Amino acid sequence: MPLFGKGRKGPDQPTTPPILEDVPAQDFILKLSYSAKSSESVRIKTSPSAVARLARMLDGYSQGEPELVEPYPLEFTQAAPFIARMPAAAEWLTYHRKRLPMTRHALVVLESVDAIDLAFDTFVGCLLDGELDTSGYPDYNAIVGGVASHWDEITGDMIVRAVVGWGGKGARGDTDRNAARILAGLFGNIQADQHALGVVAVERPVAGTKATGVVCGHCGFNSGHERAFYCPKCGMRMARG
Template identity: 60%
Template sequence: MPLEFLKRRDKQPARAAAPVAEPEAIEAEDYQLRLHYLAKASEGVRLKAGPQAMRELPGMLVGLTENEIEVIEPLAIEFQEAAPAIQRPSEALQWLNAHHDHSPIARHALLVLESVGAVDLAYDTFVVSLLHGETDTSGFPEYNAIVGGVASHWDEGTGDMIVRAVVGWGGRGVRGDTDRTATKILGGLLKNVLASQYAMGLTAVERPVPAAGRGGLVCAHCGFASAHERAFYCPKCGMRLLRG
């Protein structure tokens, strides 16, 4: 007598899965972060070359700030690729290593002004402070606080010092009255620069352009390489340039 349980059972056809109805509208969560960085810079003021003119730079902020005034020197040659761009890790790491000793106010100012191209520490000496507004509990300026001061470099043609008034602000927000306040502060800074005993008046001078890679006119003192073939003086340290 055959064993019933050993017999193969006919397989039942698989049931087709019921189609899933597509929604008429897709529900999505939106995420957004808007950062606004803004800056203003004046025309250049030509100052007679000399160490005394450089020492006057911090005094050009007196009367416009009650906060610490910091002097930020141009970047050393080992940090020449530094940039506040986290998407390029090697440049961001150089930037952090170059500026980690500065105050939160100075780092915020550099982030804003370097991001928009108002200051270039490849050759600029930057004197900076908090000029208007408040800081948060960590010491960083609020989005509507105004930072800035004066940026200077040496004229590549004459060796004179060129000083610009520079202000910036920004972050997670924007206010309409900040622009008007910044313009007023910029005017005060420019007035202080023109009041220097070494000032020779306003001047329109082309900003220096660092040479890409090797070659060009190279400063034997600080290593700065200029892309301007007719340059005679280093915009970073004021020394005579040598052909590389």
């Protein structure tokens, strides 16, 4: 139903003014920019302490206690930090509402640019450089991040890489260089892990469709990989039908 009726026009009413192409206007703009760097991946022999050891890989760089973020549970398959999109935003907030403000900031940066994918990645991170404001949120010049890992679908080894991110309303001139330095340090820590087996080129796990994938009996992750023996998300051996 139209908001305004056509209305009858009397003979003494003024005619419609011509449509202007340009009217005085006030402009508004917000420029947001997020950046991230990811290192090569290191294969690490799985052990019961594997996930606990991830936090140790931030030693020497963490400014505060690293927080562990496990992959999204199955009921949050659409979660993403894009505030206007539903149900992505609602799922994202539900899963991350109790985390540290710093961790939520890091996840917004790293997930927005696709540097981590919590469909299967486990992330351990914190503030790495810069300062937090009084509410606990990083300043625009802060560098955040840590390590991300998933399990190799063939061998069940842990595949770990360093990730750093920064940005918001601008960045400092030396942020990119600082981020590269921190990334190199974290990568060194990963390689120094006692169970590290060396640098590997591993493709990102691909989520399969219900019809084709091998579904993990433990966490429900649907792997699109034909030869998936281990679940990339929870590391358990895939039950095969």
